[in-house]
Structures are given as C-alpha cells and as structure tokens.
Amino acid sequence: MPEDNTLRLFHLPFSFVLPQRVAAERGYFEAEGIEAELVERDRRTVELKYIPAEETLTEDYEVDLYPVCKWESLKRTWEMGDGRIVANGTFTEQPYTVFIRPETPIDDPADLAGVDVAVNRRTGQEYTAMRALEEHVDPADVQLVHYGMPTDRLRALRDGEVDAITLLDPQSTLAEQLGFEPVLEFENHVGIVGGDGTDSEIVDAYVAAYARAARDINENPEAFRDEYLEMLEKDARVAPDLFEDVDMAALRERVTVPRYEVPEFADRADLGAQLEWMKDRELIDGDAEIDAIVASLG
Incomplete structure (x- = not known):
C-alpha cells in the first residue's frame, strides 16, 4: 500500500464500471484503507475516446x-509500457450489441461479412468485436471502422454512413428507442492495469471495495438507476439532436440496471491465449511476452 494510502483510480463513465464510483462515493475504499481519488475526463472535451491512445495513464x-478492455490492456502494457495487468473479468452481465438500420439487408451475423461496423478504436472494443464477428464470418471479411464515442456511432448509423455499429447499454436501449435493430451480442471483457508499486495488498483492497459496491447494486438495482444513467444524461447534453424525438421518461423506464460481477487476479493463462490470438492477427508485436504484460504481485 502507498505510504499515504492514496490511490488515483482512472474512472470511465461507462455503465460496466459503476461499482468503482459507488465504492468511492460510499467510502468502501476508505474502509479498506484506501484514500481513493477518481481521475475523470470532462465528457464535453472528449471527442473520440476517454482513454487517450497517445498518452499513458500511469x-x-x-x-x-485503470480499467480498460482486456485486449487493449495487453496492447497498452506492452507497446506503451503503461503499467501491468493485475486483474481481469467480465465485470457485468451486459453485452456489446451490434445494431443495424431495419431497412438494410442484414438479417443475421453472417450478413456482416464485408460490412463496415463502426467501433471506437484503441479502447479495446475493436478486438472484442473482431473476435465475436470471426465466429460468424471469415476473418478477412471483418471490416471495422473508427467512429469514436457512442453518440458518434449512433449518428453514423442514423445518417447512413455505416450499416452497423457496436454499443453497450444504456446506449443500446437508446438505439432500440431510435428504431435500430440488434443483430449480434457478445461479452465485454475488462482488465485492471496497475502502475509501479501495485502489489497484492492493493489489489485485494480494491477488489474488496469493488465487490461490496457490486453487492449493493445487485441487491437493489433500482436505487442506482440515476448513477447508471449518468452517461446517457451527458450524451443528451453533448448530442441533443439524437434525443429530439426520444421520450426520455420512457427511455429511463426501459433501461435495466445489470447484475455486476467482480474482477479477479489476472488470469495469466487466459491472457496468454488472448495475446497469441493478437499475434496471429498482427495486432501486437510478435515478440510480446506475457511476463512483461501481467504483473507478478508480491
């Protein structure tokens, strides 16, 4: 544990890491001996992604x-030296969904072969989407294009710039409210990356506080609806055109707060297998070594 017990935790305002905010606000990190400081970026100043691709977080x-998609955690730690992976997991029963416009000739995932699918690159979701699409189409026919934030992807779909986009909830519920149709779902896998000095005591304390918050949410999800919808409320302020014909009260009612799971210490075998998959597709340096990516916690 750091001498002053202060941990700076990068916070993504996405629904899959809601327990981290709840743990900070309810003093659960403090109860574990951690003075947690959430580091956030102003949604109004973020154009493409919350996790900067050219700057290190550590x-x-x-x-x-900091939390990030499992595959991006492999890439950032190896290529940027941005810490080492200390934990990973699914985190919540909340899938990514690929949406299409109803008038397009896409009826099932196999029809996505050769179709531009809008993602937010260097957040990790492109790797998640790539793996999911490869279960239905030839890898050579997977076409992912960068369109940035969920609101950017929704606009691109609405305006016919692309025929398919990936989204997480609550933006998935917004997409349904806007008349778009789901064609594929796949799990969202996340990793936790720690900087120098992160040890098992720190990870234990982090996971304990996170788990306590997850239990609170799972036991009474309705009590956390406002926090869950925070990102959507910010989207409405920065992209009002998407919400002009949306009944916000009805949208809020349709949203379901998911059940949360808890990250576990980094699974070296699983992460090693994912690293090999990335090497096979030349998504990462062929010399990348799992021992330089996953922390050896002492």
Whole structure:
C-alpha cells in the first residue's frame, strides 16, 4: 500500500464500471484503507475516446489503477509500457450489441461479412468485436471502422454512413428507442492495469471495495438507476439532436440496471491465449511476452 494510502483510480463513465464510483462515493475504499481519488475526463472535451491512445495513464495522468478492455490492456502494457495487468473479468452481465438500420439487408451475423461496423478504436472494443464477428464470418471479411464515442456511432448509423455499429447499454436501449435493430451480442471483457508499486495488498483492497459496491447494486438495482444513467444524461447534453424525438421518461423506464460481477487476479493463462490470438492477427508485436504484460504481485 502507498505510504499515504492514496490511490488515483482512472474512472470511465461507462455503465460496466459503476461499482468503482459507488465504492468511492460510499467510502468502501476508505474502509479498506484506501484514500481513493477518481481521475475523470470532462465528457464535453472528449471527442473520440476517454482513454487517450497517445498518452499513458500511469505516467502522463499519474494514475495508479485503470480499467480498460482486456485486449487493449495487453496492447497498452506492452507497446506503451503503461503499467501491468493485475486483474481481469467480465465485470457485468451486459453485452456489446451490434445494431443495424431495419431497412438494410442484414438479417443475421453472417450478413456482416464485408460490412463496415463502426467501433471506437484503441479502447479495446475493436478486438472484442473482431473476435465475436470471426465466429460468424471469415476473418478477412471483418471490416471495422473508427467512429469514436457512442453518440458518434449512433449518428453514423442514423445518417447512413455505416450499416452497423457496436454499443453497450444504456446506449443500446437508446438505439432500440431510435428504431435500430440488434443483430449480434457478445461479452465485454475488462482488465485492471496497475502502475509501479501495485502489489497484492492493493489489489485485494480494491477488489474488496469493488465487490461490496457490486453487492449493493445487485441487491437493489433500482436505487442506482440515476448513477447508471449518468452517461446517457451527458450524451443528451453533448448530442441533443439524437434525443429530439426520444421520450426520455420512457427511455429511463426501459433501461435495466445489470447484475455486476467482480474482477479477479489476472488470469495469466487466459491472457496468454488472448495475446497469441493478437499475434496471429498482427495486432501486437510478435515478440510480446506475457511476463512483461501481467504483473507478478508480491
């Protein structure tokens, strides 16, 4: 544990890491001996992605722990030296969904072969989407295009710039409200990356606080509806055109707060297998070594 017990935690305002905010606000990190400081970026200043692709979080932002997609955690730690993976998991029963416009000739996932699917690159979701699409189409026929934030992807679908986009809830519920149709779902896998000095005591304390918050949400999800919908409320302020014909009260009613799971210590075997998959597709340096990516916690 750091001498002053302060941990700077990078916080993504996405629904899959809601327990991290709840744990900070309810003092659960403090109960585990951690003075948690959430490091966030202003939604109004973020154009493409919350996790900057050209800056490190552990050095440039001086963050101690940060969540990111499992595959992006492999890439960032190896290529940017941005910490090492200390934990990973599914985190919540909340899938990514690929949406299409109803008038397009796409009826099932196999029809996505050769179709541009809009994602937010260097957040990790492109790797998640790639793996999911490869179960239905030839890898050579997977076409992912970068369109940034969920609101950017929704606009691109609405305006006919692309025929398919990936989304998480609550933006998935918004997409349904806008008349778009789901064609494929796949799990969202997340990793926790720690900077220098992260040890098993720190990870134990983080996971314990996170788990307590997850239990609170799972036991009474309706009590956390406002926090869950926070990202959607911010979307409405920065992209009002998407919400002009949306009944916000009805949208809020349709949203379901998911059941949350808890990250576990990094699974070296699983992460090693994912690393080999990335090497096979030349998504990462062929010399990448799992021992330089996953932390050996002492």
